[in-house]
Amino acid sequence: MNKTEAENKLKDYGQEHVLKYFDEMSSDEQTALLDQIENTDFSVLSHIGEAGKGEGRGSFSPLAAMQLSEIEARRDEFHDAGVKAIKEGKTAALLLAGGMGTRLGSDNPKGMYNIGITKEVFIFQRIIENLLDVVHETDTWIRLFIMTSEKNHDATVNFLKEKKYFGYKEDRIVFFKQDMAPACDYNGKLYMEEKGRISTSPNGNAGWYSSMVRAGLDKILTDEGIEWIDIFAVDNVLQRICDPCFVGATVIADVSVGAKVVKKAAPDEKVGVMCLEDGRPSIVEYYELSQEMMDAKDENGDPAYNFGVILNYLFRVKELAEVTDDRMPLHVVEKKIPYIDEAANLVKPTEPNGYKFEQLVLDMIHQLDTCLPYEVVREHEFAPIKNPTGVDSVESARELCKKNGIEL
Numbered sequence: 001m002n003k004t005e006a007e008n009k010l011k012d013y014g015q016e017h018v019l020k021y022f023d024e025m026s027s028d029e030q031t032a033l034l035d036q037i038e039n040t041d042f043s044v045l046s047h048i049g050e051a052g053k054g055e056g057r058g059s060f061s062p063l064a065a066m067q068l069s070e071i072e073a074r075r076d077e078f079h080d081a082g083v084k085a086i087k088e089g090k091t092a093a094l095l096l097a098g099g100m101g102t103r104l105g106s107d108n109p110k111g112m113y114n115i116g117i118t119k120e121v122f123i124f125q126r127i128i129e130n131l132l133d134v135v136h137e138t139d140t141w142i143r144l145f146i147m148t149s150e151k152n153h154d155a156t157v158n159f160l161k162e163k164k165y166f167g168y169k170e171d172r173i174v175f176f177k178q179d180m181a182p183a184c185d186y187n188g189k190l191y192m193e194e195k196g197r198i199s200t201s202p203n204g205n206a207g208w209y210s211s212m213v214r215a216g217l218d219k220i221l222t223d224e225g226i227e228w229i230d231i232f233a234v235d236n237v238l239q240r241i242c243d244p245c246f247v248g249a250t251v252i253a254d255v256s257v258g259a260k261v262v263k264k265a266a267p268d269e270k271v272g273v274m275c276l277e278d279g280r281p282s283i284v285e286y287y288e289l290s291q292e293m294m295d296a297k298d299e300n301g302d303p304a305y306n307f308g309v310i311l312n313y314l315f316r317v318k319e320l321a322e323v324t325d326d327r328m329p330l331h332v333v334e335k336k337i338p339y340i341d342e343a344a345n346l347v348k349p350t351e352p353n354g355y356k357f358e359q360l361v362l363d364m365i366h367q368l369d370t371c372l373p374y375e376v377v378r379e380h381e382f383a384p385i386k387n388p389t390g391v392d393s394v395e396s397a398r399e400l401c402k403k404n405g406i407e408l
């Protein structure tokens with residue numbers, strides 16, 4: 001793209017200020033900015049009017065989870081089916097590590113955070129050690145995709161390389177970068193993070209599939225006959241990944257996606273709850289739960305909306321191609337966005353100052369036909385690290401690690 005083409009594109013969206021410093025930039029910087037303008041989808045900016053309005057949800061009804069008692073009773077059957085699928089190379093793992101981890105407040109990628117007390121125990125290490133348990137049990141090097149973003153890619157790759165991938169086999173790991181979306185102020189004007197760079201942020205936790213396809217990695221899925229992908233968050237240091245029972249239960253249930261869920265700690269706990277929305281699988285956010293839904297009971301007299309998601313899903317690959325970008329709603333999220341001011345000084349705001357645009361995995365689920373919510377024991381599998389202290393923090397995760405016999 002040349003300067004005139006960039007000017008025309010920016011004019012269409014009322015963003016001419018992006019080229020304010022163009023003429024004083026080096027030719028490399030100019031090329032980089034022109035590339036960014038060419039590759040950025042500015043149409044997202046037309047969504048700012050939807051900020052804070054919610055998505056206009058459909059009609060909710062309960063979706064029964066497969067609970068621990070049933071899983072226990074059928075453990076051998078599920079386990080054998082899962083081990084078989086893993087040994088046949090049909091199952092891959094995908095680590096979502098593109099997020100910014102702003103709440104944790106570390107400048108490094110979240111996975112580099114050391115939660116150890118008497119020794120180093122990095123978040124990435126915990127995750128990889130969990131996956132290694134299954135590798136050793138099944139004697140199979142599960143294909144591991146790691147999604148980063150342009151903001152944390154080099155740091156992530158260098159760190160894992162330096163740590164020798166915590167024992168994982170290098171040639172079974174594939175890194176790819178998540179696509180970015182531009183960020184703007186409350187009037188829809190793009191922020192600049194440098195004179196020659198538009199502020200961007202990763203496009204949400206549902207960005208993984210389209211980003212993977214854009215990176216050409218769907219070829220690996222086809223070439224290696226991968227039929228299932230277990231996607232999981234970087235920050236839950238206890239979760240089991242590709243665990244055979246979960247894989248087996250999902251395969252046997254013959255659903256489009258399996259979702260690990262935990263029993264809610266209280267009716268109003270702040271977690272998204274698995275349900276049906278207009279008859280399709282979906283997730284209702286805690287703030288969308290009406291009193292009536294909180295009081296609703298299933299046939300056993302237990303709360304009908306009782307299982308929260310933990311961002312660990314096993315997607316069947318063949319349905320993913322139908323989950324297309326343009327059917328996915330865009331979430332306009334208020335955030336703190338670093339930017340350069342009129343005098344080109346970098347400002348790191350302490351309060352939200354504009355919007356980012358994200359696609360969320362819950363909307364992927366809603367496009368699929370069937371889902372198996374699969375209960376896991378909260379104390380054994382749910383230790384998310386979102387904050388330095390308090391709820392879902394380094395402190396709470398350390399306690400849970402100790403309870404599970406993990407030395408820190």
Ligand code: UTP
Pocket residue numbers: 096097098099100101102103104110147178201202203204205207232233234235311386
């Ligand atoms: P969170 O929703 O907790 O976001 O991500 P975050 O960016 O890590 O943290 P905050 O909100 O800024 O404090 C849940 C999981 O989804 C991944 C994160 O890396 C984490 O594993 N994620 C999130 C992505 O991979 N890409 C995104 O665009 C957003």
